[in-house]
Amino acid sequence: MTETPNAGTPTTAPAAPAATTAAPTVSVVGPGEGETVLLGTTRMRILEDGGTTGHRLGIAESVIAPHTPGPPQHRHAGHDEGFYIVSGSVRFTVGAEEHDAVAGTLVVVPPGAPHTFANVRDEPAVMLSTFTPDPYVRYFRELRDLHAGSEAVTPEAQLRLMHRYATEPAEAPAPEPS
Numbered sequence: 001m002t003e004t005p006n007a008g009t010p011t012t013a014p015a016a017p018a019a020t021t022a023a024p025t026v027s028v029v030g031p032g033e034g035e036t037v038l039l040g041t042t043r044m045r046i047l048e049d050g051g052t053t054g055h056r057l058g059i060a061e062s063v064i065a066p067h068t069p070g071p072p073q074h075r076h077a078g079h080d081e082g083f084y085i086v087s088g089s090v091r092f093t094v095g096a097e098e099h100d101a102v103a104g105t106l107v108v109v110p111p112g113a114p115h116t117f118a119n120v121r122d123e124p125a126v127m128l129s130t131f132t133p134d135p136y137v138r139y140f141r142e143l144r145d146l147h148a149g150s151e152a153v154t155p156e157a158q159l160r161l162m163h164r165y166a167t168e169p170a171e172a173p174a175p176e177p178s
Helices: 136-147 153-163
Strands: 035-039 042-048 058-064 074-076 080-087 089-094 098-102 106-109 116-118 126-132 166-168
Touching: 035 136, 042 098, 042 136, 058 136, 080 089, 080 098, 089 126, 136 153
Parallel strands: none
Antiparallel strands: 035 042, 042 058, 058 126, 074 166, 080 106, 080 126, 089 098, 089 116
């Protein structure tokens, strides 16, 4: 009897197990693409609504018209915000302090920090905003609907909407993290 070397051993490698999850999807949003949200004199372009990032991150670009006041000073309990000034100048009010952020400036606002912003200049300003996690992107969609409605967008109406997203006026106690 002759022995066959490696008898009973497969001659090819076993097949790799089938992948159980799909590869992550990469999002590419080109110039002029994305969801446009009109908020009075501000045009926001939602670049990432959280759908690609497992809702960990939202990103938006805002073009703020000259002499546009911002929202009432407020604080968030549930997310961080980042603002990168692409062009122009944006005035950030943080408590009693004012900061004129020019192109190339990054402002990061952690939960609980009072803040607002406005374009007090004669030229438009462009800023890139991040929201981590992303639920505040839905706030801007609802704010767009408020602007499109028949009622005026008052600071009170804006604050009522903010409250639904764990955001309170700066003079109120800081909301509990969600």
